[in-house]
Amino acid sequence: xxxxxxxxxxxxxxxxxxxxxxxxxxxxxxxxxxxxxxxxxxxxxxxxxxxxxxxxxxxxxxxxxxxxxxxxxxxxxxxxxxxxxxxxxxxxxx
Amino acid sequence: xxxxxxxxxxxxxxxxxxxxxxxxxxxxxxxxxxxxxxxxxxxxxxxxxxxxxxxxxxxxxxxxxxxxxxxxxxxxxxxxxxxxxxxxxxxxxxxxxxxxxxxxxxxxxxxxxxxxxxxxxxxxxxxxxxxxxxxxxxxxxxxxxxxxxxxxxxxxxxxxxxxxxxxxxxxxxxxxxxxxxxxxxxxxxxxxxxxxxxxxxxxxxxxxxxxxxxxxxxxxxxxxxxxxxxxxxxxxxxxxxxxxxxxxxxxxxxxxxxxxxxxxxxxxxxxxxxxxxxxxxxxxxxxxxxxxxxxxxxxxxxxxxxxxxxxxxxxxxxxxxxxxxxxxxxxxxxxxxxxxxxxxxxxxxxxxxxxxxxxx
Numbered sequence: 001x002x003x004x005x006x007x008x009x010x011x012x013x014x015x016x017x018x019x020x021x022x023x024x025x026x027x028x029x030x031x032x033x034x035x036x037x038x039x040x041x042x043x044x045x046x047x048x049x050x051x052x053x054x055x056x057x058x059x060x061x062x063x064x065x066x067x068x069x070x071x072x073x074x075x076x077x078x079x080x081x082x083x084x085x086x087x088x089x090x091x092x093x094x
Numbered sequence: 095x096x097x098x099x100x101x102x103x104x105x106x107x108x109x110x111x112x113x114x115x116x117x118x119x120x121x122x123x124x125x126x127x128x129x130x131x132x133x134x135x136x137x138x139x140x141x142x143x144x145x146x147x148x149x150x151x152x153x154x155x156x157x158x159x160x161x162x163x164x165x166x167x168x169x170x171x172x173x174x175x176x177x178x179x180x181x182x183x184x185x186x187x188x189x190x191x192x193x194x195x196x197x198x199x200x201x202x203x204x205x206x207x208x209x210x211x212x213x214x215x216x217x218x219x220x221x222x223x224x225x226x227x228x229x230x231x232x233x234x235x236x237x238x239x240x241x242x243x244x245x246x247x248x249x250x251x252x253x254x255x256x257x258x259x260x261x262x263x264x265x266x267x268x269x270x271x272x273x274x275x276x277x278x279x280x281x282x283x284x285x286x287x288x289x290x291x292x293x294x295x296x297x298x299x300x301x302x303x304x305x306x307x308x309x310x311x312x313x314x315x316x317x318x319x320x321x322x323x324x325x326x327x328x329x330x331x332x333x334x335x336x337x338x339x340x341x342x343x344x345x346x347x348x349x350x351x352x353x354x355x356x357x358x359x360x361x362x363x364x365x366x367x368x369x370x371x372x373x374x375x376x377x378x379x380x381x382x383x384x385x386x387x388x389x390x391x392x393x394x395x396x397x398x399x400x401x402x403x404x405x406x407x408x409x410x411x412x413x414x415x416x417x418x419x420x421x422x423x424x425x426x427x428x429x430x431x432x433x434x435x436x437x438x439x440x441x442x443x444x445x446x447x448x449x450x451x452x453x454x
Binding site for chain 2: 016017019020047048051052053055056057058061063064089090092
């Protein structure tokens with residue numbers, strides 16, 4: 001991919017997700033241009049993390065949310081340089 | 095060498111382990127494990143002591159958890175534990191069984207996966223999904239789940255599965271081809287005259303008698319059954335039971351004629367133990383006669399239910415019997431069901447009970 005299409009973004013992960021992967025951290029910077037690429041990169045860092053955020057449709061899991069600039073994102077959502085991405089768990093369970 | 099017993103609990107909020115010496119009078123409880131995920135089935139490899147947990151989390155989806163140090167530390171994986179893109183994703187893993195170095199997982203929506211590397215990665219046993227009956231499978235109350243997995247210890251290619259509410263299916267070739275095995279089991283919820291279909295029965299639990307791989311017992315939504323020919327034909331053994339309805343069934347570790355059940359008061363009356371008096375019902379003659387085992391169990395205001403995988407025996411002599419309730423109580427018998435004691439209360443809803451006996 002041409003370098004001009006990638007962007008350094010900041011990704012923030014929820015503690016309950018990070019706890020599933022020894023060595024994972026709550027905040028990571030990476031150069032990616034879409035949410036899908038971001039999740040691929042997370043999975044490279046901590047194998048298996050993709051499955052926790054995405055299902056096999058593939059799509060972001062029903063009770064997971066990825067917010068980009070305050071808006072709920074999909075795998076196709078593009079990331080601008082400097083974007084801050086929040087991966088959050090939705091209200092769920094009982 | 096002294097032995098100790100681990101009772102492995104899958105609960106709605108994590109796995110727990112109750113541990114005792116071979117006397118089984120005093121217990122210590124450890125947990126919750128698996129990050130408090132709902133754990134539908136926690137089992138142990140009796141040879142290695144490795145513990146596996148079948149889970150499904152509302153946030154994070156399905157995974158199989160694993161501990162090689164008797165529950166002290168855990169890892170999880172779902173690599174390959176997925177249907178093809180575009181299909182309804184797997185929600186949870188519901189059942190586990192192992193044989194000949196392979197670990198099998200039953201999932202929701204109903205399907206079967208196999209791992210040949212101790213739960214690290216999984217491959218889909220696709221032929222089950224390709225069975226011509228598949229478009230007609232309907233979910234039971236808990237969803238379309240593959241909850242029972244029984245493998246012939248002498249011939250690992252022979253596998254029986256139970257799906258709610260598609261019924262029992264059998265493969266004799268390691269999963270390459272499947273056939274329904276429901277002849278003789280009722281489906282009371284179908285129109286009159288259509289109550290004995292080829293498939294579509296609501297099997298609740300399927301277990302195999304020790305050293306008699308062709309003898310299977312089945313607790314069904316509509317009756318209790320035994321088969322002596324690998325499920326080709328089922329006969330009712332519900333006469334003498336207080337109800338035709340229940341979920342769990344547990345075999346004795348050595349006697350193929352002994353079986354334990356917890357009948358409930360029917361599918362539309364609360365699904366409690368009958369008359370709110372707890373009892374495990376035991377047969378010593380393959381279901382011809384039944385005896386209620388009540389000593390030590392609550393006999394007043396016991397509005398308890400026991401879910402399909404929440405009863406087990408251990409391999410000690412005499413055999414221990416255990417069951418967990420959907421209201422979070424664990425009961426144990428160290429004398430084959432004759433008398434009972436409370437091991438734990440106030441746990442999350444207990445979804446599964448299995449045992450592991452190891453050298454202390």
